[in-house]
Structures are given as structure tokens and as C-alpha cells.
Amino acid sequence: MARAAISAVTGEVSDSSDRMLQILSESSRLFATKGYDGTSMRDIAEACGISKSLLYHHFTDKDEIYARIALGSTQRLFEFVQDRLPENATPPERVRAFMVATGDYFQRHRSNWIASTAAFWSDPELRRHKERMMWRDRYEGLLRQLIQDAIASGDFRPVDVPLTGRLVLSSLNWMHRWYKPDKGLSPGQIADSYFDLIFNGLRGR
Amino acid sequence: MARAAISAVTGEVSDSSDRMLQILSESSRLFATKGYDGTSMRDIAEACGISKSLLYHHFTDKDEIYARIALGSTQRLFEFVQDRLPENATPPERVRAFMVATGDYFQRHRSNWIASTAAFWSDPELRRHKERMMWRDRYEGLLRQLIQDAIASGDFRPVDVPLTGRLVLSSLNWMHRWYKPDKGLSPGQIADSYFDLIFNGLRGR
Numbered sequence: 001m002a003r004a005a006i007s008a009v010t011g012e013v014s015d016s017s018d019r020m021l022q023i024l025s026e027s028s029r030l031f032a033t034k035g036y037d038g039t040s041m042r043d044i045a046e047a048c049g050i051s052k053s054l055l056y057h058h059f060t061d062k063d064e065i066y067a068r069i070a071l072g073s074t075q076r077l078f079e080f081v082q083d084r085l086p087e088n089a090t091p092p093e094r095v096r097a098f099m100v101a102t103g104d105y106f107q108r109h110r111s112n113w114i115a116s117t118a119a120f121w122s123d124p125e126l127r128r129h130k131e132r133m134m135w136r137d138r139y140e141g142l143l144r145q146l147i148q149d150a151i152a153s154g155d156f157r158p159v160d161v162p163l164t165g166r167l168v169l170s171s172l173n174w175m176h177r178w179y180k181p182d183k184g185l186s187p188g189q190i191a192d193s194y195f196d197l198i199f200n201g202l203r204g205r
Numbered sequence: 206m207a208r209a210a211i212s213a214v215t216g217e218v219s220d221s222s223d224r225m226l227q228i229l230s231e232s233s234r235l236f237a238t239k240g241y242d243g244t245s246m247r248d249i250a251e252a253c254g255i256s257k258s259l260l261y262h263h264f265t266d267k268d269e270i271y272a273r274i275a276l277g278s279t280q281r282l283f284e285f286v287q288d289r290l291p292e293n294a295t296p297p298e299r300v301r302a303f304m305v306a307t308g309d310y311f312q313r314h315r316s317n318w319i320a321s322t323a324a325f326w327s328d329p330e331l332r333r334h335k336e337r338m339m340w341r342d343r344y345e346g347l348l349r350q351l352i353q354d355a356i357a358s359g360d361f362r363p364v365d366v367p368l369t370g371r372l373v374l375s376s377l378n379w380m381h382r383w384y385k386p387d388k389g390l391s392p393g394q395i396a397d398s399y400f401d402l403i404f405n406g407l408r409g410r
Contacts, residue, residue: 160398
């Protein structure tokens with residue numbers, strides 16, 4: 001499970017040594033807890049139990065490590081979610097599946113998610129930022145399409161599609177600020193409960 | 206309006222000179238756009254059009270400026286929202302008022318909000334952090350009470366109160382990540398639309 005999470009960080013298990021995976025995993029954890037600015041190459045080397053020179057043998061600098069973590073992370077979220085949409089399900093069930101899959105992805109790659117989110121809106125590398133925004137737009141676009149489908153089928157009332165998409169994504173994206181592992185519901189279960197609240201509403205009578 | 210926003214930053218207009226207010230306002234803006242780490246005392250002095258020595262005459266260091274911005278910001282949000290809950294309204298209307306008031310507060314104090322949020326979860330000063338968490342808990346507790354009241358009156362179905370509160374707060378808290386001023390709905394209107402979506406649900410038939 002930990003191994004699966006790591007392989008998703010690189011996306012190229014077969015090309016990467018165990019050492020590379022360990023460095024990326026420990027770096028994600030450090031960036032998530034101490035922030036990018038608060039993490040030094042020395043911290044990363046110590047967390048991996050290796051010398052700084054061995055660390056520099058693998059990566060030129062901290063930014064290169066960060067780039068490996070961040071690049072493709074939104075693309076993989078998009079693909080992970082898309083792969084988990086049931087073909088033969090009602091439109092609302094597909095919206096639910098989108099939400100639960102995002103929760104599951106968050107749970108599997110929490111450190112990577114937090115590290116990537118922290119720098120998402122202020123990524124200094126323009127090309128990298130643009131690529132992530134493109135995948136972010138595809139991810140959000142997929143959700144809007146699912147909502148649109150549910151309206152077209154009559155399963156949803158004719159709500160504002162972008163605003164409804166924002167509400168759904170806000171509920172999922174804010175989880176990284178308060179969710180504590182090993183306590184209560186899993187992120188996938190929380191996403192499932194959010195779907196129930198939003199779909200059925202709060203109205204009692 | 207700008208002046209009102211500034212006075213809310215300090216909470217003590219009568220004790221503070223215009224210069225102090227200007228420094229706090231410009232610092233909020235810089236922290237919100239460049240981050241705390243990315244903002245220097247030189248940047249703040251330049252933004253205010255004053256010398257560094259005059260800046261140091263008012264504040265010992267950057268942390269003291271930050272403390273003035275962050276301290277009390279959650280308390281003021283709580284009080285702002287509490288003051289705007291209509292006495293003679295149905296429980297659902299009070300939940301709606303809570304959401305709209307939070308949106309209005311966000312709009313009035315956006316820079317301060319963003320600057321405070323960025324450091325909320327990693328405030329190095331433990332006492333300050335505890336005080337903010339206490340007000341945060343009161344703010345969230347107020348919302349849970351409103352939800353509980355709406356369930357008790359039968360206006361809401363018997364939903365999970367903490368989870369419903371999380372959903373509401375997520376929708377409002379995530380706004381600082383995507384909201385662009387002077388484009389489309391105001392934050393208060395967005396909060397109002399979110400209430401409609403969550404209260405009435407998406408179900409079409």
C-alpha cells in the first residue's frame with residue numbers, strides 16, 4: 001500500500017530505483033509537514049538516512065525533487081478518477097463515484113496531495129504551472145460534464161453547473177486542512193456522505 | 206469601506222495612528238500575495254512609502270506585524286457573523302444568514318483573511334495558535350448549534366451535524382483559493398447560492 005502510493009508519485013516504477021522512490025516519498029512528507037521553504041536538502045538526506053552527497057547524486061536541487069512530485073500529480077488524479085467512473089450507472093451515481101474516487105486518491109497520496117496543493121497556486125515555474133492548470137481544468141470539466149448529464153436526464157434539478165461543481169470540489173479540497181487519519185470515517189466515506197447531503201439536501205419537510 | 210476594513214484589522218482604531226493602520230493593511234496585502242516568508246520588512250516599508258527605520262519605530266519585527274493581523278481575526282469573524290443572525294427568523298434562514306455573513310466578512314477583509322489562513326495551521330506561537338483555535342471552535346460551534354436547531358424544528362432532516370457543518374465551512378473556506386473580485390457573484394451571493402444548493406439538494410425527481 002505504501003509502495004503503491006510511492007509508485008504513483010513517480011508514475012514510472014520500472015525506471016526508478018528504490019532509493020529514488022524513498023527520496024520522493026520522504027520529501028513529500030517533509031514538504032507537507034514543514035513546507036517547501038522549511039525543508040532543506042539536509043533534512044531530506046537525514047530523513048532518508050543517506051549522505052547529502054548521495055542525495056545530490058540523484059537530484060540537482062530541491063526544486064528538481066519538487067518538480068518530480070508535483071508534475072503529473074493532477075494528471076494522475078484525473079486518470080484515477082476517470083478510471084473509477086462506472087459505465088452502466090445513473091448520472092447521479094457517476095457524480096458520487098467521482099467524489100468517492102477523489103476521496104480515495106486523497107487517502108492514498110495524502111502527503112503528495114498536501115505538498116502539491118501548497119505550491120499549486122504559486123508555482124514559480126510557469127510551464128509546469130500551466131500544465132497542472134490544464135489537467136486541473138480537465139478534472140473540473142469532467143465533473144461539470146457529469147453534473148450536466150444528471151440535469152439532462154432529469155435526475156438533478158436545473159442547478160448552476162459551475163457553482164455546483166465548485167461546491168463539490170470545495171468539500172473535497174478542504175479535507176486536507178482538517179482530516180486526521182485513523183479517526184472516524186475514511187476520506188472516501190466522507191465524500192460519499194457529502195454526496196448524500198448535497199444530492200438529497202437538508203430540507204426536512 | 207477601505208477604512209472600515211483596516212479598522213477591523215486592528216480592532217482598536219482609536220488607539221492606532223493612521224500610519225499603523227497603513228502598515229497593517231499593506232502587510233496583509235503583501236502576506237496574502239507573496240506569503241509571509243516571501244515578504245521582507247523592506248517590502249513593507251516600500252509599499253507604505255516610508256523608511257525602514259520608521260517602520261522599525263512602529264514594529265520590532267515582521268512577526269509582531271503578523272501577530273497584530275492574525276490575533277483576533279477569528280474572534281472578529283465570530284462576532285461579525287453572530288451580530289448578523291436575525292433574531293426572528295426560521296432556523297434555516299439563520300443558517301443561511303451565517304453563510305452569507307461569512308461571505309460578506311471574507312469580501313471585506315480578503316487580504317487579512319488570506320494572510321491569516323496561510324499561517325493558521327502552522328502558527329509557530331503556541332499561545333496565539335490556541336487562542337485562534339478557541340475562537341475557531343466557537344465559530345464552528347455556533348454553526349453546529351444553528352444546524353441542530355433546524356433539525357429540532359423539523360426544518361432539516363436528521364443529518365450528521367458535524368459533517369454538515371464541515372460541508373458548509375468547506376464551501377466558504379475554499380473560496381479564498383479561487384474567488385476573483387469584480388467578476389460574477391459577490392462572496393455573499395455565492396454563499397447564498399451554496400445554501401440553496403445544500404438546503405434544497407440537487408435531486409430533480
